[in-house]
Amino acid sequence: MCDNHHDETAPAAGISRRDLIRRAAVLGLAVGGGTLLATGTAHAFDYYHPFTGYRLSGTWQDHLNRGSSGGLDFAMAVGTALPAAGAGTITNIPENGTGGHTVTITHAGGYRTQYMHLSAFSHANGAQVARGQSVGLSGGQPGAPGSGSSTGPHVHWHLITPGGVRVDPTGYTGGGGGGSLPKTSTAQDGVPGTVFWQRAQKWLSIESGYTGPVDGRPGAGTYSALQRNMRDHFGYTGPIDGAPGPNTWAALQRLGARHGYTGPIDGVMGPNSWRAVARFLNEDRWD
Ligand SMILES: [Zn+2]
Incomplete structure (x- = not known):
């Protein structure tokens, strides 16, 4: 549903970030809707898949097929609170090209998760969030501020490795066919x-x-x-x-x-x- 071709980690120029943040409500509440899929020391950082309760409207492969570097789209009503997949530090990127309003959470070990097409941010840059705490409100209504190239209400989500490679988060949490592997003989x-x-x-x-x-x-x-x-x-x-x-x-x-x-x-x-x-x-x- 979104068509993000370019570098979604670079801030867009010429937008009043202060204005956007001032308008955003600070929710600061833990929100549900996800299923805990991974804990303990088997993973590079402690996180979970916050969107298992929503319909997958765009697969990783769908994104690759249209020239995106990858992502998962989950259909949800505009204004849905978006839980942080893990604890970390917030960076808001207003009007980030085709990605629209984008939140990046920088997690332990240099991993990052990104949430796109938001209708509102919830925190200032540099804010610390806990796992499960809302980072903003979903958007994606075509043509609305922050929607970028989105063609319908949804959130776009992906994980970026410490090396800067965008990867499917479900490959790490156990959702979507992944999961913990046994040791090899x-x-x-x-x-x-x-x-x-x-x-x-x-x-x-x-x-x-x-x-x-x-x-x-x-x-x-x-x-x-x-x-x-x-x-x-x-x-x-x-x-x-x-x-x-x-x-x-x-x-x-x-x-x-x-x-x-x-x-x-x-x-x-x-x-x-x-x-x-x-x-x-x-x-x-x-x-
Ligand atoms: Zn997408």
Whole structure:
């Protein structure tokens, strides 16, 4: 329902932010409507999906299909209070291009969640909000102030990783088919299987922009994200083509070397190479 193509983290120019904030009511109340999906230490920060009670009117893939960097749209009446997915610090971005009035919450660890097409802000910039506390009121009525390119009442929501990659929040909370993953037995048997690759996909979705399913079936999307990670952290200098060769695997062995692999860096993955990578993937943060 919204069509945000450009950088939605940059403030729009020429708008009276003070005026918008002055008009906004400070709600300061915890609001319901969501389901707690994730707690504890398995995730990079403690948050939940606040919009499970609303109809999904635009999927992540819908957004990609129209050239957006991604997002989830939830249909709701204008003026609905929008709960913070987690505790954090508010940044209001009035009239943020196609995104309209946008709230960014900066969470622990550098994660951010964004809420778009608002009709009203609830807090000043720099305000601290608790998980579940309203950050503003939904909007999206076509042509209304703050609606941006929205074609109907809804909120647009997405998560941004510390690396600046926009990702599907439900891939992290357990909604939409995600959820906590078991540890992989590859750490014992040295043979990568479904759980190994699910954990790899989870890792790559958090660190390297993988946006496909966490289904344990690696394809070009998984391998391209792997190559990006290897390029960024392990000295891979080949193409990002989703077709790993010896140079990609050699870089992965360098990762393994940080997790107990002591064999040659020769681009030939054997059981000891896979075991070391599995020890990395079995860290709690990739659950
Ligand atoms: Zn949207």
